[in-house]
Amino acid sequence: MFTLHDRRALITGAGSGIGAATARLFAEHGAQVALVGRTVARLEAVRDEIEAQGRRAVVLPADLGEVGAAAAVVERAARQLGGLDILVNNAAVYRAASIAGMGLDDWQEHFDVNLRAPFLLCQAAYPWLKDSGRGVVVNVLSTLATRPVPAVAAYSASKAALLSLTQTMALEWAGDGIRSVAVSPGVVDTPIHGGRDLAEMAAMHPLGRVGTAAEVAAAIAFLASDASAWTTGSVLTVDGGIHLA
Numbered sequence: 001m002f003t004l005h006d007r008r009a010l011i012t013g014a015g016s017g018i019g020a021a022t023a024r025l026f027a028e029h030g031a032q033v034a035l036v037g038r039t040v041a042r043l044e045a046v047r048d049e050i051e052a053q054g055r056r057a058v059v060l061p062a063d064l065g066e067v068g069a070a071a072a073v074v075e076r077a078a079r080q081l082g083g084l085d086i087l088v089n090n091a092a093v094y095r096a097a098s099i100a101g102m103g104l105d106d107w108q109e110h111f112d113v114n115l116r117a118p119f120l121l122c123q124a125a126y127p128w129l130k131d132s133g134r135g136v137v138v139n140v141l142s143t144l145a146t147r148p149v150p151a152v153a154a155y156s157a158s159k160a161a162l163l164s165l166t167q168t169m170a171l172e173w174a175g176d177g178i179r180s181v182a183v184s185p186g187v188v189d190t191p192i193h194g195g196r197d198l199a200e201m202a203a204m205h206p207l208g209r210v211g212t213a214a215e216v217a218a219a220i221a222f223l224a225s226d227a228s229a230w231t232t233g234s235v236l237t238v239d240g241g242i243h244l245a
C-alpha cells in the first residue's frame with residue numbers, strides 16, 4: 001500500500017514502545033533508520049533486529065533534554081545515512097503531578113524533552129529535509145494535547161504546544177516541499193506507563209481496549225510515506241475512539 005524505500009529517517013525514542021515499533025516498520029518498508037535515545041542497549045537491540053532482516057540502522061545515543069543534542073544527532077544521522085527525508089519526534093517524558101504540587105524542574109523537563117527538543121531537531125533537520133525534496137516531520141502528540149485530564153498538566157501543555165508547532169511548520173515549510181504532520185495516540189501499552197495495569201484505561205476507549213505500539217507505528221509510516229503526499233498540518237488520531245468519549 002505504501003513504501004518507504006530508500007528513505008532516510010531519524011526516529012527519537014527508538015529504543016522502546018512506539019519509537020521501536022516505528023523503526024522496525026520503517027525498515028520493513030525499505031527505510032534506513034537512525035535510532036536516537038538515551039539507553040544504548042535498547043537502541044542496539046532494535047538495530048540488531050533490523051540488521052538481522054538485512055536493513056540498515058544506526059545507533060545515535062543522546063539525551064535530548066540537553067540543548068546541543070538535537071543538532072549533533074541530526075548532523076550525525078544525515079552524514080551516516082547520506083541525507084535525511086523523515087524526522088519522527090517521538091521521544092517524550094510523561095509524569096503525573098498536580099498543578100499545585102508540581103516542581104519547576106518537572107515542568108521544565110517536560111518542555112525541554114517534549115517541545116524544545118522537537119523544535120531544535122526540526123531546525124537542524126530543515127536544510128536536509130529541504131534538500132530531500134520530499135521531507136516529512138511526524139510529531140507524536142497525545143489525546144491529552146486537546147482533551148486534558150487532571151494531574152498531567154506539563155505533559156498535556158507540552159503536547160498542545162507541539163500540535164501548534166506542527167501546524168505552523170506545515171505553513172512555513174510547505175513551499176520547501178516539507179510536510180509537517182502528527183499522530184495523536186490514545187492509551188498505548190508501552191513502557192511509558194511503568195508497568196501499570198491498563199485494564200481500567202481500556203474501558204475508556206470506545207473500541208474497548210488500549211492500543212499497541214505497532215498500531216501507532218502504522219499511522220506514522222503512512223504519514224511519512226508518499227501515500228499521504230497531499231497531507232500537511234494534519235493530525236491522524238489513533239486512539240480507539242477515546243477522543244469521542
Ligand SMILES: NC(=O)c1ccc[n+]([C@@H]2O[C@H](COP(=O)([O-])OP(=O)(O)OC[C@H]3O[C@@H](n4cnc5c(N)ncnc54)[C@H](OP(=O)(O)O)[C@@H]3O)[C@@H](O)[C@H]2O)c1
Nearest residue numbers: 013016017018038039063064065091092142187188190192
Ligand atoms: N503510551 C501511551 O499511552 C501514549 C499515549 C499518547 C502519546 N504517547 C506518546 O508516544 C511517544 C512514545 O512513547 P511510548 O509510549 O512509546 O513510551 P516509551 O516506550 O517510554 O518511549 C519514550 C521514549 O523516549 C525516550 N526518551 C525519554 N526521554 C528522553 C531524552 N531526554 N532523550 C532522549 N530520549 C528520551 C525514551 O528512551 P530513553 O529512556 O532510553 O532515553 C523512550 O524510548 C511519546 O511521545 C508519548 O508521549 C504515548
